[in-house]
Amino acid sequence: MKPNHSPSQPIGIFDSGIGGLTVAHAIVTHLPKENLIYFGDTAHLPYGDKSTAAIQAYAVKIAHMLLQQECKLILIACNSASAAAYDLVKEYVGSKAIVMNVIDPVIQRLKVNYRTKRIGLIGTKQTISSHIYKKKIDNLNAGITLTSHVTNLLASAIEEFGDHPIIDALLKEYLNQPELHDIDALVLGCTHYPIIKDRIAKLYAPSVEIIDSSDIVGQAVKKQLEKNRLLNEGGQSTKRFYLSDYTESFANNAKLFFNETIQLEHYPLWD
Numbered sequence: 001m002k003p004n005h006s007p008s009q010p011i012g013i014f015d016s017g018i019g020g021l022t023v024a025h026a027i028v029t030h031l032p033k034e035n036l037i038y039f040g041d042t043a044h045l046p047y048g049d050k051s052t053a054a055i056q057a058y059a060v061k062i063a064h065m066l067l068q069q070e071c072k073l074i075l076i077a078c079n080s081a082s083a084a085a086y087d088l089v090k091e092y093v094g095s096k097a098i099v100m101n102v103i104d105p106v107i108q109r110l111k112v113n114y115r116t117k118r119i120g121l122i123g124t125k126q127t128i129s130s131h132i133y134k135k136k137i138d139n140l141n142a143g144i145t146l147t148s149h150v151t152n153l154l155a156s157a158i159e160e161f162g163d164h165p166i167i168d169a170l171l172k173e174y175l176n177q178p179e180l181h182d183i184d185a186l187v188l189g190c191t192h193y194p195i196i197k198d199r200i201a202k203l204y205a206p207s208v209e210i211i212d213s214s215d216i217v218g219q220a221v222k223k224q225l226e227k228n229r230l231l232n233e234g235g236q237s238t239k240r241f242y243l244s245d246y247t248e249s250f251a252n253n254a255k256l257f258f259n260e261t262i263q264l265e266h267y268p269l270w271d
């Protein structure tokens with residue numbers, strides 16, 4: 001167990017915007033009694049286009065804020081930030097909290113269930129050009145072939161429109177790339193993409209599995225808390241949602257994820 005932690009301390013989750021809500025929702029499903037703090041860095045959306053150094057600076061500052069809120073676990077609920085800043089955030093946080101990313105749980109799932117398969121990957125410029133999935137998959141020595149394509153405009157379009165038919169045109173263009181043909185499964189390498197999972201699935205044969213990391217990560221967080229004896233077993237759970245810039249689209253989309261009314265608070269982290 002981590003020193004001085006108690007199960008009632010919150011789980012801190014962050015992303016550039018609404019994408020991490022797909023993961024937050026899965027965590028609530030698997031761990032309904034946990035207290036959550038969500039930080040959407042809407043002031044810097046999209047992360048996918050930013051330099052590695054910029055994303056690292058954002059991520060460390062957000063991690064610092066989540067530590068001040070006494071989070072027992074910090075989840076980087078963004079592939080771009082997981083690719084660019086996980087090692088740095090882990091080092092910064094040290095033993096003050098458990099730090100998790102959204103990539104490693106998916107790699108573990110591929111190792112167990114997708115040996116020798118042909119896997120397609122879509123994600124932001126930052127995630128794909130980091131080659132982090134490729135490196136981790138190659139290290140598995142599981143005979144998995146990975147091909148990928150940058151689908152850069154998708155996260156911003158989802159942030160703006162949510163699950164809207166206008167996105168179909170972008171998807172047709174992106175998913176028609178040769179790298180994404182002849183695959184057994186497609187990894188949604190951006191936490192925004194589960195919002196449009198059904199649209200993506202429609203463009204593939206039913207035999208192509210769409211791998212949505214949100215549920216996989218929700219299960220991994222539960223396992224990690226169990227392992228550290230930090231599962232919150234009693235009491236009323238609370239959820240707090242902070243935004244670095246208040247946006248109408250975040251407010252509207254956030255409502256779709258949780259039945260209860262969500263109170264969004266502007267947290268001027270960059271002022």
Ligand code: DGL
Pocket residue numbers: 015016017019020045046047048049077078079080081124127155156189190191192
């Ligand atoms: N949802 C994020 C990801 O998983 C970030 C998307 C963006 O802000 O570009 O990569």
